[in-house]
Amino acid sequence: IVITPFSSSLCNVNSKLQITGTGHGMGRAVALRLGRLGATIVCVDINKQNNDETVELIKQEKGKAYGYICDVTDRAAVFDLAAKVQREVGIVTVLLNNAGIMPCKPILRQSEKEIRLMNDINIHGVLWGIQAFLPNMLERNYGHIISMSSMAGLMGLRNIVPYCGSKFAVKGIMEALRVELHEDPRDFSGIKLTTVYPTMVNTGLCKKPNLRFEKLLNVVDTDQAADAIVDAIRRQYTEISIPADLFYSNKLYRLLPISSALVCTDLLGTGLDPDDV
Structure with a gap:
């Protein structure tokens, strides 16, 4: 999907790029791909062992990577991390807010406890990352912030009500930040923002998907999703969904009366079964 005022040509990624949640899943897969393209990867996760494994995998492929442990829910820790990374690695010009739980x-x-922790990671982690790394981007009028929302940030799904709320929040944060930068009297046109809306991806986050028509809607492979995210970063897309057509399908869904929309939901049978049963 392409919804962007920016060029669709591929941009180089030989910059310093920080990714949160690199200990496994999507974060690791994206970090490996960007490392192969020449980016210096700053890997951030709360799990040191898993994060160190990601750093080592990047280095085994002759990439440049640094590992840092950080609790993204702790604002002071995120700001300390930003200062430390700047001293030890250099100025981060690309930030991918990927850490999340569901x-x-x-x-x-x-x-x-579950709801508060999830909101702290999924929402506050994004806000603290933006606050910590945006100032250097503003100073140089150069940078790119990518935040992971979800298709659950565009439509409601059963059994993940708080998660849907957190991902709607990420969508709102990125939209509002775009407006704020646009309306600032200074020129911040060199700062790009991308919001990513993946559907269910087999990273372990989505444990019990419930899909009636798997040929229409299925669980996306991690590699497929990571490839799409890297492509979106290089093309500086404003928004992407994974798979691409779901973004447009959701636009059509939103045009329906609520009663008709619920009938479609019943027909497709999309959703997740509880993890605790």
Whole structure:
């Protein structure tokens, strides 16, 4: 999908690029691909062992990578990380906010602790990352921030009500930031923003997908999703969905009356079954 005022030509990625949640799954897959393209990868995760494995995998492919441990829910820790990375690696010009969790169970079975932790990671982690790394981008009028939302940030799904809310929030954060930069009297046209809306990806986050028509809607392979994200970064797309056609399908879905939209939801049978049963 392409919804962008920017050039569709491929950009070089031989810059310093920080990714959160690189210990496994999507974060690791994207980090490996960008490392192969010549980027210096700053790998950030709360799990040191897994993160070190990602750094080593990049280095085995002759890439440049540095590993840092950080709890993205801790604003002070994120700011300390930004200062440390600048001293030890250099100025980060591309930031990928990827860290996230997804408790999957009916809303009344989700605990306060689960919901607060998820919002701290999925929402506050994005905000703290932007606040910590955007100033250097503004100073140079150069940079790129990519944030992972979800198709659950465009439509509601059962058993992940709080998660949907957190991913709608990421969408709103990125849209509002784009407007704020655009309306600033200074020229910040060199700063690009990309929001990514993946559907269910087999990274382990989505444990029990429930899909009636798997040929129409299926769980996306991690490699396929990572390739799409890297392509979006290089083309500086404003928004992408994975698979691409889901973004447009959702636009059509939004035109329907609520009663008709719910009939479509029933027909397609999309959703997730609870993890705790």
